[in-house]
Amino acid sequence: MNPTNHDSTFHAPTQSYAYHTKYVLGISFISALGGYLFGFDFAVIAGALPFLQTHFSLDAYWEGFATGSLALGAIIGCMVAGSVAEKYGRRPGLLVAAAIFAVSSLAMAFSFSRDSFIAARCCAGIGVGMASMLSPMYIAEISPAHIRGRMVAINQLTIVLGILVTNLVNYALRNGGEDAWRWMFGLGAIPSALFFVGTLWLPESPRWLLKAGKKAQAAHVLQKIGDDRFVADSIGNITRSLRGVVKTNYAAIFKKGVLPAVMVGIGLAVFQQLCGINTVFNYTPRIFESIGASQDDQLLQTVFIGGVNLVFTVLAMLLVDRLGRKPLMLIGAGCLAVTYLIIVALLGDHSPHVSWFLLASIGIYAMSLAPVTWVLIAEIFPNRVRSEATAIAVVSLWAAYFVLVFTFPVLFETLKEKSFYIYSAICALGVLFIWRKVKETKGKTLEELEML
Incomplete structure (x- = not known):
């Protein structure tokens, strides 16, 4: 397994390697529990917001700020994660994120004022920011x-x-009284504890270990992933990609x-948020209230949205390594641009059929x-700067998310359904950006992608 016997070219992965796929799948799922908590903190506000508006007397400004405060914390979390991941490794960063998730869930549940709630939600954002950067990066590595x-x-x-x-739990708690929102947030402590325990079992990223000069430990991790040829080629490829890096x-x-x-990564991150879809996720009750839906119906729509989101995410998993990254991005941006135009017309007519097109957009x-x-964010950056570049891209994503969710209540109050014209135009520009700037990455090792 000595990489010094290999030539200077990168060895592409082949199906002749024997992989321990179940092991890779297992550690990927554990790492991805950070994504589950990301989804929890992202979605819980939609069900809780009608209660928070009453409890804390939130106007459109504070509604947007309470929702967007998650992103402000996430920006901090990304920067912290970048430093922790580079200095101490990916695994310690995931452990810190899990602990923050648990503490912040309880802090939001026991908030005694508007400001204490926003501070706690901002802290939750730190965990979200760390997980949103570290989980996909760790899995990619x-x-x-x-x-x-x-x-x-x-x-x-x-x-x-x-x-x-989270949407199902919120719907189940909808008739739980004026303090139902406290249970909505507090229950997040349970998956947080599971994430922390699971992360204790994870190995460190072999790419970080090699960067830190821990070759024997890296080889040990790689042996759990693939056969001896895979280990030797991986060590050789990663070592060459890090050559000269101090x-x-x-x-x-x-x-x-x-x-x-880095610029492509930032562009993709900002576009993913400013395309506007998270207004549907976070402000489902407000959008459906505008066409006369009851509070029960508003919360039920969040459940439908969560179900559609799940089904089509599974479809994406089946397509991403077959159809490729760039075609899926082009299809998504183009179809959203058109769908938003239909949503404008249906919201303007107070048509109940708008729910079908909102679900289609999801x-x-x-x-x-x-x-x-x-x-793509997990793939496109070189090994030697992956932590820093990923942090910058994900910070940009969360900054764009804050802009989106902070401005939407005010925009919707002023422009109503015409707000979606803005998002349609952004999606049209996104098609051009993806077509011209994004390169296909499927089937290439992270080291091969550096050559692009």
Whole structure:
């Protein structure tokens, strides 16, 4: 298994390697529990918001800020995760994220004022930001190339499972009295504890171990993933990709050989949020209230949205390593641009049929922009700066999310259904960006992708 016997070229993955797929699947699912908690904190606000509006007397401004405060914490979490992942490894970062999830869930449940709730939700965002960066990056680094897309998409699957289960719980608690929202948030402590315990079992990323000079430990982890040839080729490829790297920092992402990938990553991250779909996730009750739906119907729609989200995420997992990343992104952006125009017309007519097209928009997003953006962000950056570049891209994503959810209540109050014209235009621009700037990455090792 000595990599010094290999030549200077990268060895592409082949089906002749023997992989321990069940092991890879197991550790991917454990890591992806961070995605489940991401989905929980992302979705819980939709069911709780009608109660919070009454309890804390929230106007449109504070409604947007309470929702968007998650993103402010997530920005901090991404930066913390980047430093922790680079200095101490991916696994310690996931453990910290799990602990933050547990504490913040209880803090939100026991909030005594609007400001204490927002502070607790901002802390929850730190956990979300850390998990949103580390879970897909960790999975990408431990997965063989030919199944990496599906493995990273498991993180998106657990996100949508978190959204669906949370929406079901919110719906079940809808008649639980004025303090039902406290149970909605507090129950998040249970999956947080499971995530923490599961993460204790995870191995460290072999790519981080090699970067840290721990070759024997890296080989031990790789032996659990594949056969001896896979171990030898992987160590050789990773070592060559790190050659000449002593220490990296955020300045390294602005170097000529790295910056184009970073700009594409930032562009994809910002587009995934400004495409507008998270207004449907986070403000389902407000949108359906505008066409006269009752509070029960509003919360029931969140359950339908969670179900559609799950079904189409599974479809994305089947397609991402077959059809490819770029085609799915183009399909998603183009179809959303058209669907939003139909939604504008139906909302303007107060038509109950708008629910079908809102669900269609969720399905389109779930099989394209939602999972594939995370896959690409986990893939496109070089080994030597992956932590820093991923952190910058995910920070950009959460900044865009804050802008989106903070502005929507005010926009919807002013422009009503015409707000979706803005998101349609952004999706049309997204098609052009993806067509011109995004390269296909399916089937290539992370080291091969550096050559692009």
